[in-house]
Amino acid sequence: MTVLLVLxxxxxGAPLRYLIDRAVQDRRDxxxxxxxxxxxxxxxxxxxxxxxxxxALASPLFVLLGTGFCGALTTYSTFAYETVRLxxxxxxxxxxxxxxxxxxxxxxxxxxxxxxxxxLFG
Numbered sequence: 001m002t003v004l005l006v007l008x009x010x011x012x013g014a015p016l017r018y019l020i021d022r023a024v025q026d027r028r029d030x031x032x033x034x035x036x037x038x039x040x041x042x043x044x045x046x047x048x049x050x051x052x053x054x055x056a057l058a059s060p061l062f063v064l065l066g067t068g069f070c071g072a073l074t075t076y077s078t079f080a081y082e083t084v085r086l087x088x089x090x091x092x093x094x095x096x097x098x099x100x101x102x103x104x105x106x107x108x109x110x111x112x113x114x115x116x117x118x119x120l121f122g
Contacts, residue, residue: 002063009068017073031094033082036075037102041109043074048110052117 020042021035028034050057050066079102086095 005064006068009064010072013069013072044106044109048113052114056121
């Protein structure tokens with residue numbers, strides 16, 4: 001049953017990741033990978049909220065949304081690849097900002113949604 005929940009969550013998260021990435025990136029005329037940044041930030045917000053709910057959230061729901069959906073929605077490998085690609089193109093500022101902004105924004109998003117939801121439901 002757990003594997004099925006992960007598969008269902010992933011089946012929703014993966015295409016959504018592609019659609020969000022394309023929708024955001026197509027609207028930006030920038031070297032910065034805004035699409036990947038957006039999906040990773042959304043994933044951090046969702047996972048922070050799920051984690052903040054703690055025991056108020058049933059384990060199967062966490063597996064579906066946290067592991068399946070967020071696991072397929074977010075992408076560390078693309079983040080790393082795009083950072084390397086920026087550096088190879090000589091866009092060192094964008095490469096460095098991708099790392100700094102992505103890590104800082106992801107941590108802030110996760111911690112803040114965790115704290116907010118935990119205060120409400122924890």
